[in-house]
Amino acid sequence: MIAHVSSWVLPVSGPPIRDGAVVVQGDRIAAVGPAAEVLTGFTGLICEHGGGAILPGVVNCHVHLEFSGLAGKVPPQARWEDWLEATLTAYGALSPEEIEAGIAQAMEALWQSGAVLAGEVTNTGASWPHLESGPLSYHLFYECLGFDLLKKFNLPELFPWFGRPEVAGTAWVSAAAHAPYSVSAALFRAIAEWNAARSGLQMVHLAESQAEIDFLAGGNGFFEGLLQRRGRWVPDYQAPRLSPPAYLHRLGFLGPRTLTVHGTQLTASDCDLLAETKTWLVLCPRANRFTGAGAPPVPDLLQAGVNLALGTDSLAGNWDLNLFGEMLWLYQNFPACPGSLWLRQGTLNGARALGRDREFGSLTPGKKAALGFIPLGGSRDFWGELFTAGAAGKWRWLELADVPGN
Numbered sequence: 001m002i003a004h005v006s007s008w009v010l011p012v013s014g015p016p017i018r019d020g021a022v023v024v025q026g027d028r029i030a031a032v033g034p035a036a037e038v039l040t041g042f043t044g045l046i047c048e049h050g051g052g053a054i055l056p057g058v059v060n061c062h063v064h065l066e067f068s069g070l071a072g073k074v075p076p077q078a079r080w081e082d083w084l085e086a087t088l089t090a091y092g093a094l095s096p097e098e099i100e101a102g103i104a105q106a107m108e109a110l111w112q113s114g115a116v117l118a119g120e121v122t123n124t125g126a127s128w129p130h131l132e133s134g135p136l137s138y139h140l141f142y143e144c145l146g147f148d149l150l151k152k153f154n155l156p157e158l159f160p161w162f163g164r165p166e167v168a169g170t171a172w173v174s175a176a177a178h179a180p181y182s183v184s185a186a187l188f189r190a191i192a193e194w195n196a197a198r199s200g201l202q203m204v205h206l207a208e209s210q211a212e213i214d215f216l217a218g219g220n221g222f223f224e225g226l227l228q229r230r231g232r233w234v235p236d237y238q239a240p241r242l243s244p245p246a247y248l249h250r251l252g253f254l255g256p257r258t259l260t261v262h263g264t265q266l267t268a269s270d271c272d273l274l275a276e277t278k279t280w281l282v283l284c285p286r287a288n289r290f291t292g293a294g295a296p297p298v299p300d301l302l303q304a305g306v307n308l309a310l311g312t313d314s315l316a317g318n319w320d321l322n323l324f325g326e327m328l329w330l331y332q333n334f335p336a337c338p339g340s341l342w343l344r345q346g347t348l349n350g351a352r353a354l355g356r357d358r359e360f361g362s363l364t365p366g367k368k369a370a371l372g373f374i375p376l377g378g379s380r381d382f383w384g385e386l387f388t389a390g391a392a393g394k395w396r397w398l399e400l401a402d403v404p405g406n
Contacts, residue, residue, distance in 0.1 A: 001023055001024065001025045001030060001042075001044035001045070002023070002024045002025075002044055002045045002046075002047060003021050003022070003023045003024075003035075003038065003039060003042055003044060003045070003046045003047065004021065004022045004023075004024065004047050004049060004054055004371070004373075004398050005019075005020070005021045005035050005039070005046060005047065005048050005049060006020065006021075006048075006049040006050065006051075006052055006053060006054045006373060007019060007050065007051045007052060007053075007376070008020060008052065008053040008054070008376070008382075009021065009022055009032065009053070009054045009055075009363065010053050010054065010055040010056075010343065010363070011032055011056075011362055011363040011364065012055070012056060012340075012343060012344055012347050012348045012361065012362040012363065013348060013362035013363070013364050015340075016053075016340075016382075017032070017033060017034055018034070019034060019035050019036070020032070020033065020034055020035055020038075020054065021033065021034070021035040021038040021039055022054055022363055022371060023038060023042070023044070024369040024371075026369075027368060027369055028365075028366060028367065028368060028369055029363060029364060029365050029366065029367050029368075029369050029371075030365060031365055032363045032364070032365065047398075049373050049398075050375070051375060051376055051377065051378060052373055052374055052375040052376045053373070053374050053376060053386060054363070054371055054372070054373050054398065055343070055347070055363070055371065055372065055373075055374065056116070056347050056348075056360065056361060056362055056363050056367075056370060056371055056372075057114055057115065057116025057117070057347075057360065057370040057371065057372060057397075058113075058114045058115050058116065058323045058324070058346045058347055058350070059115070059116065059117045059118070059309070059310075059323075059346065059347055059349075059350025059351050059353075059354065059356075059360060059361060060110060060115045060117070060118045060119065060310070060311055060312055060321065060323050060350070061118075061119040061259060061280075061282045061309040061310060061311045061350045061353050061354060062119050062121065062203070062259070062261050062282045062284060062311025062312070062313055063106075063110070063118055063119065063120055063121070063311060063312055063313065063314060063321060064120075064121050064122075064313065064314035064316070065102075065103045065106050065107065065120055065122070065127040065130070065131075065314075066099055066102075066103060066122055066123060066124060066126055066127055067087070067091060067102075067314035067315060067316040067317075068102030068103055068105060068106035068314065068315045069094045069098040069099050069101065069102030069103075070087065070090050070091060070094070070102070070314070070315060070316035071102065071105075071106075071315040071316075073090050073316075074086050074087050074090050074316045074317070076289075076290045076291075076292070077290075077291060077292040078292045079292045080208065080209040080210075080211070080291050080292045080293040080294075081209065081211055081222050082292065083290075083291040083292055083293075083317065084226075084291075087316045087317070090316070091316070099126060100126065102315070103126065103127050103130050104130060106315060106321060107130055107131070107134050107136060109320065109321050109322075110136060110321050111134070111135050111136060112393065112395070113320075113321065113322040113323065113324065113390075113393060113395055114322075114323070114324070114372050114390065114395035114397075115136060115321075115323060116136065116137060116360055116368075116370040117136065117137045117138065117139075117350065117351060117354060117356055117360050117361075118131075118136050118137075118138050118139075119138070119139050119141060119203065119259065119282075119311065119350075119353075119354055120138055120139070120140050120141065121141045121143050121176055121203065122140060122141070122142055122143065123142075123143050123145075125142065125161060127140070128140055137356065137359075137360065138172060139172050139173075139174065139201060139354045139355070139356075140172055140173045140174070141173075141174050141175070141176035141201075141202075141203045142159075142161060142162070142167075142173065142174070142175055142176060143176040143177070143178050143203075144159055144175060144176065144177060144178065144183065144187060144191055145178045145182045145183060145232075146158070146182075146183060146184055146187045146232070147181070147182050147183065147184050147227055147232045147233070147234065148184065148232045148233070148234050149184045149186050149187045150184055150186055150234065151186060152186055152189070152190075153186065153190055154190060154193070154194075155175060155190045155191060155193070155194040156194075158190075159175075162175065162194060171198075171200075173200075174195050174198075174200040174201045174202055174203070175191040175194050175195055175200070175202060176191070176202060176203040176204065177191050177202070177203075177204040177253070178204070178205060179204065179205040179206070179208070179212065180204075180206070180212065180215075180216060180244050180247055180248065181211075181212050181215050181216070181223040181227075182223075182227075182232070183204075184234075185251055188248070188251045188253050189251065189252075191253075192251075192252060192253055195257070199257075200257070201257050201258070201259060201354065201355060202253070202257065202258050202259070203258070203259040203260075203261065204248065204253065204258070204259075204260055204261070205260075205261050205262055206244050206245065206248070206260035206261060206262060206263055206281075207243070207244040207245065207260075207262065207263050207264065207265040207266050207270065208261075208262040208263075208264055208265070208288075208293050209264070209265065209293055209294075210265055210294075211223055212244060212265065213243065213244070213265050215239065216239055216240055216241070216242060216243070216244060216247055217239060217241055218239055218241075219237050219238065219239030243266075243267065243269075243270050244265075244270075245260075245266065245270045245273045245274055245279075246270070246273065248260075249273060249277065254273070254274070254277040254279040255277055255278065255279060256277075256278040256279070256280075256307075257355075258279050258280065259280045259281075259282055259309070259353055259354075260274065260279055260280065260281050260282070261281070261282045261284065261311065261313075262282075262283075262284060262287075262288060262293060262296070263281045263283070263296050263297075263301070264288050264293045264294040264295060264296050264297075265294065266281075266296070266297055266300070266301070267297075267300075268297075268300045268303075268304070271297065271300045271301050271303075271304035271306055272304050274301075274304070274306045274307075275304040275305045275306045275307075278307060279306075279307070280307045280308070280309060280353045281296075281301065281306050281307065281308055281309075282308075282309050282310065282311045282353070283296050283298075283308055283309070283310055283311070283326070283330070283345070284310070284311045284312060284313045284318070284326065285326055285329050285330060285333075286312070286318055286319065286325055286326055286329050287311075287312060287313035287314075287317045287318040289329075290317050290318050290319065291313075291317045295333075298330070298333075298334055298337075299334075302337070307349070307352075307353070308345050308349060309345055309346075309349045309350040309352075309353040310323055310326045310327065310342075310345050310346045310349075310350060311323075311326075312325070312326060322390070322391055322393065323346050324346075324387050324389075324390030324391040324395075325391040326342075326346065327342040327343060327345075327346050327387045327390070327391075328384075328387035328388060328390075328391045330342045330345075331383055331384060331387050332384075338383075339382070339383020339384070339386070339387070340383070342383075342387070343383075343386075347360075347361045347362065348361035348362045349361075369398075371397075371398050372395050372396055372397045372398055373395075373396045373398055374386060374389050374390055374394050374395055374396070375389065375394055375396075376389065
């Protein structure tokens with residue numbers, strides 16, 4: 001048994017503990033509390049870490065590792081549509097070797113910044129072998145596109161990847177829908193049916209741009225042109241004339257096992273619908289700033305009681321994959337909210353969204369000993385200092401050898 005002692009312990013499932021300790025036995029947390037209580041009669045090894053905070057590994061609910069080879073190749077944009085066009089062009093120019101190298105480097109960056117669990121979105125499956133052999137736990141979302149798929153079908157019929165034995169044999173793989181402007185109603189239903197048969201999660205980009213809102217309202221604009229250029233346009237398409245959440249609700253795609261992502265263009269009534277259906281929304285605020293998508297309506301989301309978690313999106317659309325950067329942005333931009341709220345969204349809420357909160361997300365006895373340490377100097381702005389230090393890469397794992405992958 002090993003006791004890790006620090007000036008602060010942040011369980012997440014409870015209030016911060018001053019002069020706290022976390023006792024680890026094997027690969028599990030055995031006890032958490034004030035050091036004076038936890039160490040009474042303790043005869044194991046005691047590791048004193050000094051001024052700083054012990055906290056659980058973070059959960060990055062939305063990342064695209066396969067775009068990591070685009071780091072530094074797509075500049076920040078003022079308009080989301082310009083970012084998308086630039087990213088599609090740049091990704092098409094990457095070699096397979098650049099894609100593979102980018103995935104490996106990004107996984108290392110995630111781990112070094114404190115991520116223990118990630119929701120990875122893949123279009124090819126290329127990131128899966130890296131995740132299987134790496135230290136991160138994960139949930140893999142294989143993303144489907146097909147605006148022109150109009151007839152009812154079973155998912156493996158048109159997406160053979162889902163028929164592979166190794167896919168059917170794992171609990172950590174789901175089908176994902178790209179977005180309402182790139183996925184037909186028939187494909188949404190096929191994705192939902194495949195996931196439901198396996199009690200699986202599902203993910204979709206939602207209300208990320210004004211162009212998406214306009215397209216679902218009128219069936220024209222930027223996405224009509226994009227779909228035409230990519231050979232996916234349906235000439236007799238009839239727009240649903242609904243907001244993106246209302247449209248997906250009509251298709252039966254919302255619910256507590258659905259992770260929607262971004263939501264920068266959500267209205268107050270959209271937020272109420274997500275809350276009513278217990279649908280998750282993954283916030284990626286720095287990525288939204290990078291891509292020109294805007295900012296999520298955080299006050300409306302909090303007031304409605306929407307289930308929130310955090311992600312970074314990809315290195316094609318963010319400066320890095322460090323989730324503490326998202327927490328810091330939220331803390332700085334919404335000072336009326338307690339800092340503990342953002343830490344919870346980046347840890348326990350993320351673990352719940354991915355269905356892994358029995359193992360990760362908080363320092364709770366019985367959970368995996370996935371804990372780290374961030375040094376602090378004792379600033380009066382505790383949360384600001386914590387998030388700033390985490391965003392600067394000052395995370396240090398305390399139980400590296402005892403945190404296996406899935």
